[in-house]
Amino acid sequence: MNLMTTKVRTLSASAAAALSLSLSLAFVSHVQAAAPQAITAKDAWVRWLPNNLPAAGYVTLVNAGDKPVDLVDVSSSDYGDAMLHQTVSNGSSQKMVMVDKLTVPAHGQVAIAPGGYHLMLEDAKHKIAPGDTVHLKLKFSDGATLDTPFAVKSPAQTK
Ligand SMILES: [Cu+2]
Numbered sequence: 001m002n003l004m005t006t007k008v009r010t011l012s013a014s015a016a017a018a019l020s021l022s023l024s025l026a027f028v029s030h031v032q033a034a035a036p037q038a039i040t041a042k043d044a045w046v047r048w049l050p051n052n053l054p055a056a057g058y059v060t061l062v063n064a065g066d067k068p069v070d071l072v073d074v075s076s077s078d079y080g081d082a083m084l085h086q087t088v089s090n091g092s093s094q095k096m097v098m099v100d101k102l103t104v105p106a107h108g109q110v111a112i113a114p115g116g117y118h119l120m121l122e123d124a125k126h127k128i129a130p131g132d133t134v135h136l137k138l139k140f141s142d143g144a145t146l147d148t149p150f151a152v153k154s155p156a157q158t159k
Helices: 002-033
Strands: 039-047 055-063 069-076 079-090 093-098 102-104 108-112 117-124 133-140 145-153
Touching: 039 133, 055 069, 055 102, 055 133, 055 145, 102 108, 108 117, 117 133
Parallel strands: 039 145
Antiparallel strands: 039 055, 055 108, 055 117, 069 079, 069 102, 069 133, 079 093, 079 117, 133 145
């Protein structure tokens, strides 16, 4: 009788150990999922142009992480079309080229700024005017998505 009681106790002790192991595993994966995003966005603004001309979005992306992260996609609920472009100088003329991805270096930052990169915004879904705020979704290679507010400015405000 004594022996049996001991055996039951041993079993339930290992069952408790197994339960506590799975609990701590669940805790670990929860902590990973809640880890802070490596990338943050700052100084986000849009250069608005009249007459439904395409607008250009500018933003600085800051990477606090240990690995480089790529900006891989841009979309917006305010524009039908949003894409990453680069202005390339060809001697006396300039042209825009599509860019598939933009790398934000580890512990560094990259500026999407006039004269270099811009987020081309076309086909506004509603009336947008200087003073408004539009939202762009920036998707990154680490799986993160930043829903970023951009302040809309007139060309006169940005000179
Ligand atoms: Cu462009």
